[in-house]
Amino acid sequence: MTAPTALSSSLPGRCTLVGAGPGDPELLTLKALKAIQGATLLLVDDLVSPEIVAHAPATARVVYVGKRGGCQSTPQAFIEKLMLQAVQEGEQVVRLKGGDPFIFGRGGEEVEHLRTAGVEVDVVNGITAGLAGLSSLGAPLTHRDHAHGVVFITGHAKPGDAGTDWQALAATARAAKLTLVIYMGVSSAEHITAGLQAGGLPAHTPAAIIQHASLAQQRHAITTLGELPATLHAQQLGSPSVLVVGDVVRGVAQWALQPEAAAAAQALAG
Known part of the structure; x- marks a missing residue:
């Protein structure tokens, strides 16, 4: 060598x-x-x-x-x-x-x-956009009650690379109470969310999509893991966006206003 x-x-x-x-x-x-x-x-x-x-x-x-x-x-x-x-x-x-x-x-x-x-x-x-995005909505990436850590991860694998094992990551995230911040995940959102749910993250897990984080044209949507792909499509959100999955998203004020939030909160409580 x-x-x-x-x-x-x-x-x-x-x-x-x-x-x-x-x-x-x-x-x-x-x-x-x-x-x-x-x-x-x-x-x-x-x-x-x-x-x-x-x-x-x-x-x-x-x-x-x-x-x-x-x-x-x-x-x-x-x-x-x-x-x-x-x-x-x-x-x-x-x-x-x-x-x-x-x-x-x-x-x-x-x-x-x-x-x-x-x-x-x-x-x-x-x-980094993963930090600025959720912060701009008034919520943290970590919280002593909701998240003991944060994982920055890409949704876009290198050519020839199998990419992330989303099921394994979900199991770790649930056990360790981790926030997931996914970069370049818009085009693979269905695959990612399916893998995370298969790994044990509930469909009602809070999620956020932030496009053009920190810029004047920033747009965002608050949803759940199970509804994330549909929300991307309905709100016509695309790249560059970061996807944030975890209970810390409940710190966003709009979370309480979402139609699915009441059901999600009940599931989290029960």
Whole structure:
């Protein structure tokens, strides 16, 4: 096995992976802002808002390298090649990603590629949509009475990968009182909900769908696990959305107003 190349500080350029957060420009961290303002080249994902990109210097080059579920995307290998080449040419590269680079942002792959080539990489975390989404509805992801932990999980498996064992996850979530936050799960919602119910999560388990979390166009729906696919269809909610499953959703004010909430609350009590 070939040993990784030693990191080199002699290269003229540098690369920083920056989490732009869920979309709201006011949720950008100060450290992220500083990195963007110091960039000479920004490689920007589709889900990053224009108001955030606007913080880049007027002299900086901005290249959009689309990364959006269900749409044509720039090949990952090409993005990594651009990053490496730009650093070698002396650029101050900012790889600007929606949410957090290390939560389903493929940041780990990019860091590994650059470090193997001897390039030092800085990472600036961002607020992930799974946190911002439910928080925007006034409910927590954890609660001492309702959830002892939270699982961030993808509903979109890598090609050739069998993906998540939803039945096994459901059994663990029920036993350990975990909130499930599912990214990129809209297209597989029927498969996911069927697996979770088969694994022991009741159909009346509270659930939320949050589309465009934190943005002005945010939309959401409060439902139950059993009704989640039908709610997606009826409300015409699509990507990018996060699905939240767990008793913490009862902290959302609208939960008490849903037609199914009374029946669900009775089932939870009984």
